[in-house]
Amino acid sequence: VQKHSVHTLVFRSLKRTHDMFVADNAKPIPLDEERQVLHKVKMAVKLRTEYGSVLHMPTLKENLREKGGPNTGDPYGNKQYSANQGQELEYLITGTHPYPPGPGVALTADTKVQRMPSESAAQSLAVALPASQARLDANRTAAGVGDIYRHAGISERSQPPGMSMAVVEAGGNKNSALMAKKAPTMPKPQWHPPWKLYRVISGHLGWVRCIAVEPGNQWFVTGSADRTIKIWDLASGKLKLSLTGHISTVRGVIVSARSPYLFSCGEDKQVKCWDLEYNKVIRHYHGHLSAVYGLDLHPTIDVLVTCSRDSTARIWDIRTKASVHTLSGHTNAVATVKCQAAEPQIITGSHDTTIRLWDLVAGKTRVTLTNHKKSVRAVVLHPRHYTFASGSPDNIKQWKFPDGNFIQNLSGHNAIINTLAVNSDGVLVSGADNGTMHLWDWRTGYNFQRVHAAVQPGSLDSESGIFACVFDQSESRLLTAEADKTIKVYKEDETATEETHPVSWKPEIIKRKRF
Secondary structure (H helix, E strand, O other), X not given: OOOOOHHHHHHHHHHHHHHHHHOOOOOXXXXXXXXXXXXXXXXXXXXXXXXXXXXXXXXXOOOOEEOOXXXXXXXXXXXXXXXXXXXXXXXXXXXXXXXXXXXXXXXXXXXXXXXXXXXXXXXXXXXXXXXXXXHHOHHHHHOHHHHHHHXXXXXXXXXXXXXXXXXXXXXXXEEEEEEEOOOOEOOOOOOOOOEEEEEEEEOOOOOEEEEEEOOOOOEEEEEEOOOEEEEEEOOOOOEEEEEEOOOOOEEEEEEOOOOOEEEEEEOOOOEEEEEOOOOEEEEEOOOOOOOEEEEEEOOOOOEEEXXXXXXXXXXXXXXXXXXXXXXXXXXXXXXXXXXXOXXXXXXXXXXXXXXXXXXXXXXXXXXXXXXXXOOXXXXXXXXXXXXXXXXXXXXXXXXXXXXXXXXXXXXXXXXXXXXXXXXXOOEEEEEEOOXXXXXXXXXXXXXXXXXEOOOOOOOOXXXXXXXXXXXXXXXXXXXXXXXXXXEEEEEEOOOOOOOOOOOOOXXXXXXOOOO
């Protein structure tokens, strides 16, 4: 074996690499005369078949003058039109690519396949029809240049950057013009009045972990780490009733709109149904193997759904106490569950960072959303739109039903988000573990207010945390359940106007991450 120096081996390798990649493999095989004739016939047939609607466009002689006979430089024998006297039209429909047939080939009359139109040529191709005929053929005439682009096989990205088709109407005629296209910007958010704290309710002896407002909007209920459930008058904030029965932290409460029942769940693995006429537990739902973190009622059928640290959600028949389905699939604790009448009827968020949309009838997963990178502790459904939002320490994300299509990220609340609430006006509220509360415009994702209420006197600063929040039925009050053992009530500032509290918004170019 002949030995070579490293220098020789390196340069030999460079030469081999150069020979491998410099070869023009995309260059077509040269055609003989017979093949060239066949190729011309084939291309002429293709043009007539696919682009006939463009090639036979009507013309006005004062705008377009037909040149005598086919152009000798055109290999396919198509006719050219001049835009003005003595000015050659810069657009010619002759093929499916706007480039020479291969790299390194000069763009000549024989090798050119297609050229892009200038603005004047494009305008001349958009033929002006009489007013009466323009009404009948508006779509076809107005889209003339668009048809040329589309039928000639040019994709959108092949068009000149920053240009888009626009239809201009004047004097009964429709003409196409090339207009500069603006970069997408965030739309101006709707103005919302700021919310202010107006009442602090104390009475619990532990963290207030959950809160719900009854459908009649007369009172609300809270569950706490002191193992009690308390019912409060919404108007005055006074305590009406305390219910005891749980032997550990109460993590979820909800009031039925279909019956006089209150449902609660806790870290003692228990799910209870309370009869509010007798203020007693009338049913227990047994089956979860660990702490039950949340629950929700189906709006149209008598079904209760709970989620647990045992990585499952369970569907219960309220009357028979039977477990209809066990929704398994999450690989970590299920932190939140929501129900709706439309499909998908059940949505769960989990500490395994995923959101699952479930088929209630089959008891199986329809869609799994894996965009979040951290635990999903909160999910909220918009009361009017067919959309929902999920909260995680990395982002708040908005999704579209039924398939969970991603809409946008709401970034900026850099904390562990425990709860989300939204009202019909499009005000989204996110409450976090560090006691901060951000208010967002649902449509645009604009963060219009940030609140950090002081803790109750005598509490540690570290006890600043929001575990749950909810709007009342009138959506004029916002209630938060907090770690300083209080319930805080917020309302809109009635004195605020758009002049006194303007939206500090700039039409920035949208820069939204996909995930």
